[in-house]
Amino acid sequence: MNGLHTLYTSDVLPRVLPVVAGVLGAGGLAAACLPARVAMRRELRRRWLTATGAALLFLGAMFLHELGATALVWLLGLITVGEYARTARLGRGERAVLRTAVVLLPLLALLTRRHLADALDLPAFAFLTVAGVLPAVLSGDTARGGERAARTVFGLLWIPVALTGLVVLDGTAVAVGVAVAFGGAGAWCGGMLLRPLGGTLARPLSPHTPTRTWGGVLGAGMAVAAGLEAAGAFTVTLWAAVLAGSVAGDLLASTLRREAGVREAGGKDAGTWLPGFGGLLDRIGPLLLALPAAMAVTL
Structure with a gap:
């Protein structure tokens, strides 16, 4: 196990459920209290609704252990390969x-x-x-x-x-899923808050992804650590693997979209049915590299 103890879903879920509920509750309250003059109010509310639905689906499936996880793989995989096949022609x-x-x-x-x-x-x-x-x-x-x-x-x-x-990955999969979701929110907040400071924190990770900055990586790093700690799964090795995988996965999904000529939020070739996020491939791109990275350091 490379020095990492085995995590079981039955142990991890009771730890993450109140944390996820608290974060979603705070986010929903903040979105509801935004004044009408805030340009992104509607978009943030749509994202909150989508994130809430995704959390219920993910945690509900993992609550059913291997059978629920298998059904979740079928659901996510069949939709995602369809979007990928269209994007890759x-x-x-x-x-x-x-x-x-x-x-x-x-x-x-x-x-x-x-x-x-x-x-x-x-x-x-x-x-x-x-x-x-x-x-x-x-x-x-x-x-x-x-x-x-x-x-x-x-x-x-x-x-x-x-x-x-x-x-x-059993319980570790729950921890990774929560950490990746937290990391996505942390990257968005870090990029928005730290970009005005300029310097390295405002510098894009890639010339073709101007919205992905080093400030976003900093925010993602702190949020991923918080997610793993909430699940009782934090180790430096797993944190580094999940952070690197989620950042690289997000960049990869963005690169493939741009190569195919699909707009950033997910055009018709990638999927548009997730409000605020585009297609499913746009949403779980970070998870698709974070999971193999986690497997590499735990199995």
């Missing part, structure tokens, strides 16, 4: 491979008693790679075949494999 064959992996990988992890290392050994990785490549190869697409194959294999690792961490 993948065909029906690639979509079928991604959807099949979303359904089978969490079941495979359950059958191997939640040990992802056993579920995804070398033969399994080889099978995933071949399955991801076959649709593009068999289609005879000489214009985009290589690109489609690479994007499909990447999508298999980025979405189905990563989300299977919700099944194999």
